[in-house]
Amino acid sequence: MPTPPGQSSSQPLPAKELGYFKKIVKSYEQKQYKAGLKFAQKILTSPGFAEHGETLAMKGLILNCMGKLQEAQDCVRRGLVSDLRSYVCWHVFGLIQKTEKKYDEAIKAYKRALMLEKDNLQILRDLSLLQIHIRDYDGYLSSKYELLQLRQTQRVSWLGYIVAHHLLKEHNLALGIMAEYIKNNTPSGYDFEFSELILYQNLIMREAGLPDVALQKLEENSTHIVDKVAYMETRANLLMDLEQPKQAENVWRALIERNPDSLEYYDMLEKCMGIKDSPKAQLAMLDGLAEKFKRAAAPRRLALYLVEGEELRRRLHEWMIPMLRKGAPSLFASLVPLYKYPQKQAVIESLITEYVKKMDDEGYGNVSLDGKDQECEPPTTALWLYVLASHHFDRCGMTQLALNYIERAIQHTPTVVENYMLKARIYKHAGDYDEAARWMEEAQSLDTADRYINGKCGKYLLRAKRSDEANKMLAKFTREGENAASHLTDMQCMWYELESGRAFRSVNKYGEALRKAHHIDFHFNTWIEDQYDFHTYCLRKMTLCSYIRLLRMCDKLRDADYYYQGAKLAIKIYLRMIDRPDDMNEHSALIKEGMTDQEIKKMKKKLKKQKELQEEEEKKKKDKEQKEEGLQRGPQIDAEALLKTEDPLGEAAKFCHNIHTFGTQKVTGYALCAEVYRRKGKVLLALKCLNEGEDREPTHPLLHVQKVKFLAYWPKCELSGLVKETADELMKCVYGAERDAAELNEKFKIEHQHDFAHRLAYAEAQYSIDSSTNLISWILKSIEDSKVNGRSLKMMIKLKDGIEYGKYGKWSKDDMEKLRKQVHSLFPLSLDFGGGVQHKSASAAPTSAETN
Numbered sequence: 001m002p003t004p005p006g007q008s009s010s011q012p013l014p015a016k017e018l019g020y021f022k023k024i025v026k027s028y029e030q031k032q033y034k035a036g037l038k039f040a041q042k043i044l045t046s047p048g049f050a051e052h053g054e055t056l057a058m059k060g061l062i063l064n065c066m067g068k069l070q071e072a073q074d075c076v077r078r079g080l081v082s083d084l085r086s087y088v089c090w091h092v093f094g095l096i097q098k099t100e101k102k103y104d105e106a107i108k109a110y111k112r113a114l115m116l117e118k119d120n121l122q123i124l125r126d127l128s129l130l131q132i133h134i135r136d137y138d139g140y141l142s143s144k145y146e147l148l149q150l151r152q153t154q155r156v157s158w159l160g161y162i163v164a165h166h167l168l169k170e171h172n173l174a175l176g177i178m179a180e181y182i183k184n185n186t187p188s189g190y191d192f193e194f195s196e197l198i199l200y201q202n203l204i205m206r207e208a209g210l211p212d213v214a215l216q217k218l219e220e221n222s223t224h225i226v227d228k229v230a231y232m233e234t235r236a237n238l239l240m241d242l243e244q245p246k247q248a249e250n251v252w253r254a255l256i257e258r259n260p261d262s263l264e265y266y267d268m269l270e271k272c273m274g275i276k277d278s279p280k281a282q283l284a285m286l287d288g289l290a291e292k293f294k295r296a297a298a299p300r301r302l303a304l305y306l307v308e309g310e311e312l313r314r315r316l317h318e319w320m321i322p323m324l325r326k327g328a329p330s331l332f333a334s335l336v337p338l339y340k341y342p343q344k345q346a347v348i349e350s351l352i353t354e355y356v357k358k359m360d361d362e363g364y365g366n367v368s369l370d371g372k373d374q375e376c377e378p379p380t381t382a383l384w385l386y387v388l389a390s391h392h393f394d395r396c397g398m399t400q401l402a403l404n405y406i407e408r409a410i411q412h413t414p415t416v417v418e419n420y421m422l423k424a425r426i427y428k429h430a431g432d433y434d435e436a437a438r439w440m441e442e443a444q445s446l447d448t449a450d451r452y453i454n455g456k457c458g459k460y461l462l463r464a465k466r467s468d469e470a471n472k473m474l475a476k477f478t479r480e481g482e483n484a485a486s487h488l489t490d491m492q493c494m495w496y497e498l499e500s501g502r503a504f505r506s507v508n509k510y511g512e513a514l515r516k517a518h519h520i521d522f523h524f525n526t527w528i529e530d531q532y533d534f535h536t537y538c539l540r541k542m543t544l545c546s547y548i549r550l551l552r553m554c555d556k557l558r559d560a561d562y563y564y565q566g567a568k569l570a571i572k573i574y575l576r577m578i579d580r581p582d583d584m585n586e587h588s589a590l591i592k593e594g595m596t597d598q599e600i601k602k603m604k605k606k607l608k609k610q611k612e613l614q615e616e617e618e619k620k621k622k623d624k625e626q627k628e629e630g631l632q633r634g635p636q637i638d639a640e641a642l643l644k645t646e647d648p649l650g651e652a653a654k655f656c657h658n659i660h661t662f663g664t665q666k667v668t669g670y671a672l673c674a675e676v677y678r679r680k681g682k683v684l685l686a687l688k689c690l691n692e693g694e695d696r697e698p699t700h701p702l703l704h705v706q707k708v709k710f711l712a713y714w715p716k717c718e719l720s721g722l723v724k725e726t727a728d729e730l731m732k733c734v735y736g737a738e739r740d741a742a743e744l745n746e747k748f749k750i751e752h753q754h755d756f757a758h759r760l761a762y763a764e765a766q767y768s769i770d771s772s773t774n775l776i777s778w779i780l781k782s783i784e785d786s787k788v789n790g791r792s793l794k795m796m797i798k799l800k801d802g803i804e805y806g807k808y809g810k811w812s813k814d815d816m817e818k819l820r821k822q823v824h825s826l827f828p829l830s831l832d833f834g835g836g837v838q839h840k841s842a843s844a845a846p847t848s849a850e851t852n
Helices: 015-029 033-044 053-065 069-082 087-099 103-116 121-133 137-150 155-167 171-183 192-207 211-220 228-241 245-258 263-273 279-292 298-304 309-326 331-340 342-362 379-395 399-412 417-430 433-446 451-463 467-477 484-490 494-506 510-541 544-555 561-579 597-629 639-643 648-662 667-680 683-696 701-716 721-735 741-751 756-769 776-784 793-805 813-826
Strands: none
Touching: 015 033, 015 053, 033 053, 053 069, 053 087, 069 087, 087 103, 087 121, 103 121, 121 137, 121 510, 137 155, 155 171, 155 510, 155 544, 171 192, 192 211, 192 228, 192 544, 211 228, 228 245, 228 263, 245 263, 263 279, 263 298, 279 298, 298 309, 298 331, 309 331, 309 342, 309 379, 331 342, 331 379, 342 379, 379 399, 379 417, 399 417, 417 433, 417 451, 433 451, 451 467, 451 494, 467 484, 467 494, 484 494, 494 510, 494 561, 510 544, 510 561, 510 639, 561 648, 561 667, 648 667, 648 683, 667 683, 667 701, 683 701, 683 721, 701 721, 701 741, 701 756, 741 756, 756 776, 756 793, 776 813, 793 813
């Protein structure tokens, strides 16, 4: 007989105390924690039971649920020391370790508990949950087998055992067990859960490489499958796998009939028809479907990507005119993919110019853009035409033309909020973030109840380095009196975290910027932990296909762009801590402007006092918030502590570990990781990252810089044995026979002499090899040279930041002035190079709010 809780062999409780103990367990299960603590106290104050192990363990478990983590740990450890032979104490110790995310220790504790109480279902369940959570599939299979032995009538036991075999890629065993289960559990009528089971069985068959069997079973059970779309998609894919394209085509056409705007269906239809490389056949297919589904936009839009010249002009004309008349704001978005092709971009521009000329010459009250005998264009057609023209010229980098057209749109209809947003966007692309923020504030003032515009306005204010105003703006949609930053962190609003972090970095508040990056990391960790609850939920609800997709998604969750951007922000700051430690003082710019020693001392004293006052105010505010809300909310990360780290390279490596372990599509991610690992002396990891980057984009500028730096570092590496052999193999993969960093850099320069980003990469790599190299004149000539591609504002800002960092040598004030003048001539509105809109008076501002 299993020993009941409270009656462990070494410390059995008498009847009265046992009754109290049962009430403790019941209180815990019903979440009546205060009552549970009272009953625990009654036992612990009884003579002879002051150190009763299981009572102390349960008390600790309750304290843990109440958020008193340290007290809970002490209590549980005392209980365990008091009664090492109690499975309850070991089980509770495992639960506490799980709370602390010490999963390996928790699993050891559960296994120790099972040695004392072999057939305890709850401990087995907890153990299996942790095993699947850390992807210990072998252990998970073993635990699920034990549970199945104990509870053969429970559906969850069977399903867990099947899933375990599937995750271990033991498909035949999984299918055999499932067939046995289905044979004894086939429903007579409608059953959604059985439908999901059939689809899961089919998934295993497909992954086992049995498409013929999968199709046969799918057809046999078609009447039981409730999700008809999933049934049809699975059937179509299986027919394609079995090389039956005609039958597959019929299914894809049936799916298009159900949803004629699904781009995926058109792509799959082209694939099974074998016309992916035949634009003429693709066009005929799309035209036929467009004729059949007259209200569908997808076939008409996809056809635009396949035609050229006059045919493109005709189709664009037929596409654009109805959209302009309807006033569809999505018109430009539908045309954006065409801008990859200069010829198609020219056709769009000629059509827009033609429409505008007609409007200007004849007036929208007397003109029909399609030239047909019908009523003249409505007034709104002119409005949306000006908006389209503004979008187009902004995309082409013709800022002044774009501003002229959006101004005409605003004059035409001053109440359209989107026009002001577009004007702000044009200024943003031109580099005048202050003016962009002003116009976005104007847009927000026209519709204060729109949360999207509010968020956009906050984002633009952050770009303009006005963090406090951005928080006030965003606070309009939080609970009254609540801090916007705390609310958005609780809501896991990562665009805010990222933009806020960049804004802090731009004003040298590196601690706050790091805090935002760590918030993003915290959100991803939270999501990975959140999957814990689904390990039981999905088996109970029979959502098995979705469960497998969830597990696989969580395995590569950090591949998301938000994680990469947050990690990049953090890594760059940690590297700056090493390369430029003086920058970590946010007021360093104020101190370096030619002050005397006395003035510097006075300034430092003043800044220190200001900082102390600010910290005191923030502490009071935080204490007040905690008092009002009872518990701390969100991640509690101290910006100052982050800046005081003694191992910035180690902190950067933590982010790098997630990037290179879980993978990223960004070549720059691998370049950053290679930089960190090279500095840490992790040769194999650095080479692995370079190799991954080489596989994706071998000529990427940032990857080239790291390749040159590593090749210069390579002779210093002292390796032996298997490590040396592996490193040599990776060196061949990355560099081939090249072993001279300077030669590699010169070859790169010759091969990419007409691309600005690559020229900057050459300059940075050359300076890292030989710091006496002076390439300032060469870089300045690159900016002037019209034959050099990619001289965008973004690249110019990167150049300016790189100069300040010291990547391109020492630049004099005269050199910087030459740079400013050259870039200003190309981008006259960019604030970074002395541009921007100048306001003569407050009346000239679009809003009543003055900006810095």
